[in-house]
Amino acid sequence: MWIYEKKLEYPVKIKKPNPKMAKYIITQYGGPDGELAASLRYLSQRFSMVTPQAKAVLNDIGTEELAHLEIVGTMVRQLIENASIDEIKAADLGSYYADHDKAIYPLSASGVPFTAAYIQSKGDPITDLHENMAAEEKARSTYEWLINLADDPDVIDPLRFLREREIVHFQRFGEALRIVQEYLDSQKCFPVVKTPDMMHMPHMPIKAGANNKK
Amino acid sequence: MYSNKPSMHPDRQDILNKLMALDFVAVDLQLYLDTHPYDRNALMNYNSVVCQAQMLRQAYENMYGPLFSFRSASRYPWQWINEPWPWQYQFNFRIPGEEL
Ligand SMILES: [Fe+2]
Numbered sequence: 001m002w003i004y005e006k007k008l009e010y011p012v013k014i015k016k017p018n019p020k021m022a023k024y025i026i027t028q029y030g031g032p033d034g035e036l037a038a039s040l041r042y043l044s045q046r047f048s049m050v051t052p053q054a055k056a057v058l059n060d061i062g063t064e065e066l067a068h069l070e071i072v073g074t075m076v077r078q079l080i081e082n083a084s085i086d087e088i089k090a091a092d093l094g095s096y097y098a099d100h101d102k103a104i105y106p107l108s109a110s111g112v113p114f115t116a117a118y119i120q121s122k123g124d125p126i127t128d129l130h131e132n133m134a135a136e137e138k139a140r141s142t143y144e145w146l147i148n149l150a151d152d153p154d155v156i157d158p159l160r161f162l163r164e165r166e167i168v169h170f171q172r173f174g175e176a177l178r179i180v181q182e183y184l185d186s187q188k189c190f191p192v193v194k195t196p197d198m199m200h201m202p203h204m205p206i207k208a209g210a211n212n213k214k
Numbered sequence: 215m216y217s218n219k220p221s222m223h224p225d226r227q228d229i230l231n232k233l234m235a236l237d238f239v240a241v242d243l244q245l246y247l248d249t250h251p252y253d254r255n256a257l258m259n260y261n262s263v264v265c266q267a268q269m270l271r272q273a274y275e276n277m278y279g280p281l282f283s284f285r286s287a288s289r290y291p292w293q294w295i296n297e298p299w300p301w302q303y304q305f306n307f308r309i310p311g312e313e314l
Contacts, residue, residue: 003285006280006283006294006300010234012301013308070300074300168242
């Protein structure tokens with residue numbers, strides 16, 4: 001379960017409204033490489049992960065991503081809360097305003113609503129950890145492009161924090177991948193692919209298949 | 215802009231800032247320990263940071279009300295609903311000495 005703590009992981013104090021920046025940054029809320037996708041991806045994958053270390057990494061990074069989702073939502077809200085209608089129209093945010101006023105809704109910078117198609121949960125721990133390493137790099141790149149688009153230090157500061165975290169997460173997933181790889185290698189004396197037929201092959205002990213399911 | 219809403223008292227910001235800094239170290243060390251469970255040094259640091267944060271958390275809650283949903287006791291009336299919430303401008307602050 002989760003317990004809410006009434007604070008942010010990193011403070012967000014944006015004085016100057018900037019709906020244009022809000023339109024870009026919201027992509028890390030509900031876009032393809034955003035924090036919602038990240039948290040759902042890791043928290044879903046953990047159910048089928050192997051090794052205590054990798055399970056913990058998925059659980060704990062997935063949890064931290066929820067805190068990042070909150071930071072990004074906070075940034076977007078502060079950027080649009082006090083913007084005038086004219087500023088919103090000038091920022092090309094009129095269509096967002098029509099659907100959501102100044103509320104926070106998960107979509108990408110180009111306006112595509114969030115979809116679970118952004119994530120995968122494949123059941124193969126090696127596949128999943130590779131996906132996660134790529135996801136962390138994609139999120140890092142996105143934060144870099146957002147930093148390039150920003151000029152307000154109040155906006156750049158939390159973006160930098162979030163970018164740094166993606167680098168740390170990438171590192172931890174890399175370590176988890178190595179641990180899982182070693183674990184699977186130590187278990188593997190037989191082909192990984194498990195078919196019903198294999199179970200009945202006299203030379204193929206049932207254990208070979210069962211080992212993959214830990 | 216936000217002028218009609220007062221910011222939090224500087225003392226509260228200060229303790230919150232310290233608590234956030236400690237908790238951040240704890241989050242980071244936790245992730246590190248997940249893949250390095252036998253690193254004694256990191257574990258010692260983690261335990262020390264968690265202990266310091268716990269003391270600060272207690273002090274913060276005594277003065278400013280509950281930090282945790284259904285883990286913190288409350289004075290009368292129910293304090294949990296008190297503004298500001300973390301996503302509000304008034305809750306937040308710029309990290310001292312970190313101006314860009
Ligand atoms: Fe991340």
